[in-house]
Amino acid sequence: MNFKLILNVAFHLLKARLKQTVVAAVGVTFGIAMFIALVSFMNGLNELLDGLMLNRTPHVRLYNEVKPSENQPLDLSEEYKNNANFINSIKPKDRGKSIYNGKAIIKVLKEDPRVIDVAPKVTSSVLFNSGTIEISGFVNGIDIIGEDKLFKISDYIKQGKVTDLTQNNSIIIGKGLADKMLLTVGDIIKVSTSNGNLASLKIVGFSEIGIAEIDNVMSYTSLATAQKIVGQPKNYITDIQLNLYDKETASAVAKEFHKVFNLDAMDYQTANAQFETGSTIRSIISYSVGIVLLIVAGFGIYNILNMMIYEKMDSIAILKATGFSGNDVKWIFISLSVIIGFTGGVFGLLFGYIFSVIIDNVPFETTSLPTVKTYPIDYNVIYYVIGISFALCTTIIAGLFPALKASKIDPVEIIRGK
Secondary structure (H helix, E strand, O other): OOHHHHHHHHHHHHHHOHHHHHHHHHHHHHHHHHHHHHHHHHHHHHHHHHHHOHHHOOOEEEEOOOOOOOOOHHHHOOOOOOOOOOOOOOOOOOOOOOOOOHHHHHHHHHOOOOEEEEEEEEEEEEEEEEOOEEEEEEEEEEOHHHHHHHHOHHHHEEEOOHHHHHOOOEEEEEHHHHHHHOOOOOOEEEEEEOOOOEEEEEEEEEEOOOOHHHHOOEEEEEHHHHHHHOOOOOOOOOEEEEEEOOHHHHHHHHHHHHHHHOOEEEEHHHHOHHHHHHHHHHHHHHHHHHHHHHHHHHHHHHHHHHHHHHHOHHHHHHHHHOOOOHHHHHHHHHHHHHHHHHHHHHHHHHHHHHHHHHHHOOEOOEOOEOOOOEOOOOOOHHHHHHHHHHHHHHHHHHHHHHHHHHHOOOHHHHHHHO
16 A cells, blocks of 8 residues: 555645635634633633632641530440430530640651641631621631641732731731721731630731632631630640642541541541532533534534545546555545644644633633632643544544545446446
């Protein structure tokens, strides 16, 4: 089989039907370009939302939760333990939020090779007081260096710096909370707890995540200041947060640490199950739409090659009469589809990248997402590989059926009919 001759014949057939060839190639180009732009945008959006929610959540969180007693008296009875018991005489026990022997646990976790770093935290519900205004909210006492390393909270500090929390009796409050209470940096805000403790804290900055439910109630201070506010000693912590090198193992690691340290453990997948489902659905939709575009382009190529066969019956008969076999004719038409697919695919990659760059530079500013300035785009090479691979596969399949039909044409019947 002379592939050089076959390609030469294929190119001549393409030139003879240049208009239809260009239409087919443009269909492939448009399909790939839209596929890349759509998938890049949707995955960029998913990454943005992951940054707002999932990346703000520790891979594993260790804490003490108020829960009912696991061993009720009836369950311990040999006579009734296998029955369906509805009497729960022992009510939930308040073990307190404090993690016993927290410093030793943190030391062990930091030595674990699977753990990137550990950030202890003190959380408490409080009342913020400014003049006659009193708003309920939360104080997060954080290890400033560890918290910023794991969760990049400095990216969300709109005024001031997270390191300003090293000052005694300082606090960074949510922008929504500040707007409600007409507070500015340098003002003093009073914070009271449920057990009657009262503290006066200096505002050194504002944080704005972009989620109103958080910005309206959340605040940050240092561990030492938070412990002082709730009237607890320096070893008091309520949460141990840790991130893993392989976050996909978070569920298994959480179960392991639950048994080892006898603490409640929650992995980020459980904490954000509903959110992750939304990301998965958006990805499925974007890939589905892109693939449908490429399939439609494949049908266009199929129709064009099919029409080309009917119009080139004489040429096919002459080729066979001059010594071309049915297999040669088949490869001529497959070559036609590959040339169209490859040419359209290359231009599709180029235009897909151009569209992505254009979207990436379109201004997008909203108060709900203060850290976002343009529409998000994910420039992952895998999308381009998927696009060109699927385009070639689609066009080859689209050209295969017309090629098989062309290879079975009987030149004697065509010439006799003429």
